Amino acid sequence: MVQLQPRLPRRRKKKNEGVRDTFQPSEAPADRRDEPGKEGRRGAGNRNMIIGIVAVAVIVVVLVVIVMTYSAPPQEVKEVTGSQIMPEIQRLRELSTYPANKNINPADYPKVFGTWRNYTLVEQYYCSDVCPDYGRVDLVFQGITNEQCEQVGGRSLHDLAWGGYIGCEPRAYS
Numbered sequence: 001m002v003q004l005q006p007r008l009p010r011r012r013k014k015k016n017e018g019v020r021d022t023f024q025p026s027e028a029p030a031d032r033r034d035e036p037g038k039e040g041r042r043g044a045g046n047r048n049m050i051i052g053i054v055a056v057a058v059i060v061v062v063l064v065v066i067v068m069t070y071s072a073p074p075q076e077v078k079e080v081t082g083s084q085i086m087p088e089i090q091r092l093r094e095l096s097t098y099p100a101n102k103n104i105n106p107a108d109y110p111k112v113f114g115t116w117r118n119y120t121l122v123e124q125y126y127c128s129d130v131c132p133d134y135g136r137v138d139l140v141f142q143g144i145t146n147e148q149c150e151q152v153g154g155r156s157l158h159d160l161a162w163g164g165y166i167g168c169e170p171r172a173y174s
Contacts, residue, residue: 080114080121082172088113089139089169092123096136106132113139116170119152126166128159140167 095104109125120142127135141154149156149168157166 077112077120078114080116082116084114085116085121085139085170085172088123089172092137092139096138104132104135104137106135109137110142112142116172117153119144121170124167126159128164129161138167138169140169144168 104125106125106127109123111123113121113123115121121139122142123137123139125135125137138157140157141149141152144152144154144167146156146165146168152168154168154170157169158164159166
């Protein structure tokens with residue numbers, strides 16, 4: 001029910017005014033919370049605040065789920081030929097010859113170069129000792145182990161300083 005006019009403030013009773021020796025329920029003042037359909041001012045305020053908090057929480061959860069599940073459309077990876085691979089390997093070798101002078105930025109790698117023989121080729125940065133001055137960039141098969149390298153038509157690359165496996169470089173002939 002909507003009230004158009006505010007209620008007048010209730011007159012405060014003095015400490016012992018209106019106190020009777022016997023309690024008679026028919027004469028007891030009605031509590032607003034006891035009336036059907038009405039709640040006390042505190043109950044309605046708390047309920048509205050709880051509803052507001054729950055609504056904000058639901059909106060935040062929905063926004064987080066939307067942001068977390070959104071993914072950029074997959075990039076189309078181009079098919080490359082052996083004649084495209086050889087110049088790229090040569091370019092990366094030249095780039096890696098004097099990396100301090102060529103400004104190799106390790107944050108730019110790995111980069112997908114393309115697919116060859118149904119395997120993905122990536123340009124990856126590798127550095128084992130004095131980084132980034134003596135780092136290098138190689139074109140390698142993505143996810144190929146040292147044991148699988150020969151089977152996919154590649155050449156294993158190993159670190160000159162420590163002998164660790166770097167990656168599998170494709171053997172492409174023009």
